Amino acid sequence: MKIEIIADDLTGANDTGVQFSRAGMRTSVLMKRNERALSNLDVLVVDTDSRGGLMEESYTKVKEASQYLKSLRFQTIYKKLDSTDERKCWSRVRCCI
Numbered sequence: 457m458k459i460e461i462i463a464d465d466l467t468g469a470n471d472t473g474v475q476f477s478r479a480g481m482r483t484s485v486l487m488k489r490n491e492r493a494l495s496n497l498d499v500l501v502v503d504t505d506s507r508g509g510l511m512e513e514s515y516t517k518v519k520e521a522s523q524y525l526k527s528l529r530f531q532t533i534y535k536k537l538d539s540t541d542e543r544k545c546w547s548r549v550r551c552c553i
Contacts, residue, residue: 458530461501462521464514468536469503476501489524500530 459476463469469485477483481498487505494500504521506514518535525533 458497459499459532459534460525460528460530461499461534461536462518462525463501463503463536464507464518465505466503468507469501472534472536473499473501494528500525500528 459481461469461472463472466485466487473483473485476499482496483499483501484494484497485501485503487503502521502525504514504517506517522533522535
């Protein structure tokens with residue numbers, strides 16, 4: 457199974473990625489696009505650095521990451537949510553659909 461994860465920050469990205477790695481899946485956490493890092497992965501976690509800032513900026517960062525990840529054709533996209541700001545959570549989920 458190929459899984460893509462969109463995280464709001466590096467802490468969330470690493471927290472999620474390490475769980476898959478511990479389960480024996482080949483996992484990588486990216487902070488920017490890196491085509492070379494994609495080979496032979498089971499799980500790709502992307503840090504969008506979208507937790508802070510304005511809602512519109514966060515939406516744009518997550519939307520761009522979502523579009524990029526959809527183009528890679530992994531089987532599952534998971535949006536990791538930061539529960540500290542519900543307004544941003546729903547905005548980020550909507551842009552991934």
